Amino acid sequence: MNLNYEEFKExxxxxxxxxxxxxYKNCGVFIRKVNKTNCEVDGLNFYNIPGLKNATPTIYVNNLYEEYERTGNYExxxxxAAETMEREIESFNKEIKAELLDTSRLKDNVFFTLINAEQNKELLKTVPHREFEDLxxxxxxxxxxDSLGTYTNLVDNDLAKKECLTENDLYNAANKNTKELFPILVKNMNEVISEIIFGDSELSGEMEEE
Incomplete structure (x- = not known):
């Protein structure tokens, strides 16, 4: 069996x-185009997941196909992919509190990020945003x-409309929340380079000087 990408995806x-x-037998499965930063990929999602509301893990089909091309072993x-999806669903259920999936709390948890405007023209058609120089x-x-990092969702036009939030509403909320969620930390370059090379280990005076 030698599947091309479209055959593999379906x-x-x-x-x-x-x-x-x-x-999970009664869950629905769908594949949608996902505008990630600087590229468009196919995301495989479930819906009607037992115990999950307003959230679904995403597996990127493009990555799966690369693995298939490398190994030739579809099964x-x-x-x-099935094991990953189960693990991600269980992680959502264990780590993400139900109240955080309540979209009415979006304004309390929204923050902003910067992306390249030119490389993400298609994505920007679907999300509230504002220009900042060339970003x-x-x-x-x-x-x-959780221990693996932060779970976030990109706020698209549909979600903002559902919660009756304008782009200006989102900006004002994010301007406050971003500083609280991700406090600014200032370090000199010596500290940064040392952490990259040596991690958090204690350095001797001679090594630190070097």
């Missing part, structure tokens, strides 16, 4: 639930944190 969408726990790839300010919704 097949894994149809097959992935067959490799997952029975409790191994789809099995790995664009876009808004993300902080869902919570």
């Amino acid at each position: 097949k894994i969408k149809d097959d992935i639930k067959d490799y997952m726990d029975e409790k 191994e790839v789809v099995r790995g 664009a300010i876009v808004y993300r919704w902080n869902l919570g944190n």
Whole structure:
């Protein structure tokens, strides 16, 4: 079996639930275009997930296909994708508090990030944003944190409309929240370079000077 990308995409969408726990058999599966920073990819998502509201993990089909091309083993790839999806769903259920998935709290948890405006023209058509020199300010919704990092969702036009938030509303809220969620930390370059090379380990005076 030698699948091209389009064939692979449709097949894994149809097959992935067959490799997952029975409790996910009634979930829907869909693939959507995802405008990530500087590129567009295919994201595989579930809906009607037991216990999850307003959230769905995403697996990027492009990455799965690269793995398939590398190994030639479709079953191994789809099995790995199923395990990843189950693990991500369980992580959402364990780590993300239900109240944080309540979209009415979006304004309390929104922050902004900067992206390249020219390279993300298509993405910017779908999200509230404002220009900043050759960049664009876009808004993300902080869902919570665990040991692996921070869970966030990009705020698109549909979500902003649902919560009756203008771009100016989002900017004002994010201007306050970003500083609280991600406090500014100033370090000199010696400290930064030392941490990159040596991590958090204690350095001797001679090594520190060097």
